[in-house]
Amino acid sequence: MNALRLSLLPLCCLLLTPSAFAADASIAPSWSANASKGRYASRCLSPAPERGLAPAGTLLWGTRRSWDGGQRTDERRSVLVSIDNDNFVVPAPNVKSVSLRRGRLVASPDATYGLVGTVFRGTSGDGKSVDVALCGAEPSHQDPDVMWYRIEAWNPMAQQWENPCISNSYVQNPRAMVVAGVWDSGGQHKDAPGKLTLACELGAISKCIDWGYKPWGERNGQSLAGLHQACTRMARADYCGDGRSHALEYTTIDMYDSLGVLSRTTETSTSWDPARASFEAAWAPDGATCLARTRDGSSVNTILAECPGRFSADPAPDLGNGDHCVVGREGMTPDTVMLRNRSYGRP
Structure with a gap:
């Protein structure tokens, strides 16, 4: 889970x-x-x-x-x-x-x-x-x-x-x-x-370590330092990679990564309902690499205005398994994605 x-x-x-x-x-x-x-x-x-x-x-x-x-x-x-x-x-x-x-x-x-x-x-x-x-x-x-x-x-x-x-x-x-x-x-x-x-x-740095992304650790011979840094962006919904958060308090999220430290949750429990969740974003150490929607309910255009030139709608990458981006960064492919997340979105 x-x-x-x-x-x-x-x-x-x-x-x-x-x-x-x-x-x-x-x-x-x-x-x-x-x-x-x-x-x-x-x-x-x-x-x-x-x-x-x-x-x-x-x-x-x-x-x-x-x-x-x-x-x-x-x-x-x-x-x-x-x-x-x-x-x-x-x-x-x-x-x-x-x-x-x-x-x-x-x-x-x-x-x-x-x-x-x-x-x-x-x-x-x-x-x-x-x-x-x-x-x-x-x-x-x-x-x-x-x-x-x-x-x-x-x-x-x-x-x-x-x-x-x-x-x-x-x-x-x-x-x-x-x-x-x-x-x-x-x-x-x-x-x-x-x-x-x-x-x-209660900060993102320690939470991401607690979730399994130890910056001193390795998985399949690869360092987890980059995943930890990407996680700190994801935890705070720092889409532009400038330190500004678009997260809401007590928002339930599900994260899954390319190295298999955490995998996508597909079973329903008291704390998570996959049917209510939708894909939010893919992440790199410097912020989001593609975006489907925002966590706080603001429009994607708001994010585009906050970090002009970072994202483009053409093409909008499809990462597979229902993870489809609305905007993405140039050169991004499913193979280069480190971390993804789903969330319920704004209540």
Whole structure:
């Protein structure tokens, strides 16, 4: 079953359980002497008051857009975009740097040293410096490659440590996973040595990994990095590949790819009715490669106006199995399609 709601509702039974953040041997608490000085002494204590619940299905990082509690700002903004893996504000004892092993942080030079309590230097979407504390770690119950981290960032407006991850009524204390590289405001992934992304639970980056598209993984000898990037576009309905979302909250979607990580759902269940769904789009790492309709109900002409020259109606590719495009990109063929999706469309 691949039909998934962008709010991660199929996992709510797991996520509603309070996390113990049980540490493994490499993530045991380790506080340095200067960790008790100034504002850093207050990190990782009691949670700061929640500054407003907000749906997060259209967000890339799954983080707050701004520290003032409002979410009316540009969705391509974020209070936390990346951290520097070797730039510590408060280092753990005997840890010189931190590397990423699949989906887990590993201390260097000795991987047995703990990292909880470390404060990293991070960067916000507008390029400002932000301090980020690693407060806890919990191995994923579903994937041994992944560690979920509880993080806090220093809110300069409230002058306190807060969880930068957006929550909703289903996930009220979101965690984050670590992914190599960075994403810019246009949704483009870039390899950046020394930079890591903290992808919160309700953002597209972590959801696509949870759905099976691990950027460090392989399928039939092929890297899944491109499929993961295409998935982040698909999850947000970023047709133009410019970071703008055309998704709706709690929209049920079905995705299927050329490598067979996920296949098309044809059986009816309580969460998916194939008879109600129709083909929406095909996807590449830089956005949609062809489009049948939009997820939010806007006209296809609206998308054509947003990214002029990207799509053409002549010819409109037929991908087979009922997946017929209204507009497509030049040179696109069924053989070049990485990822497709179906959805119910606007209610």
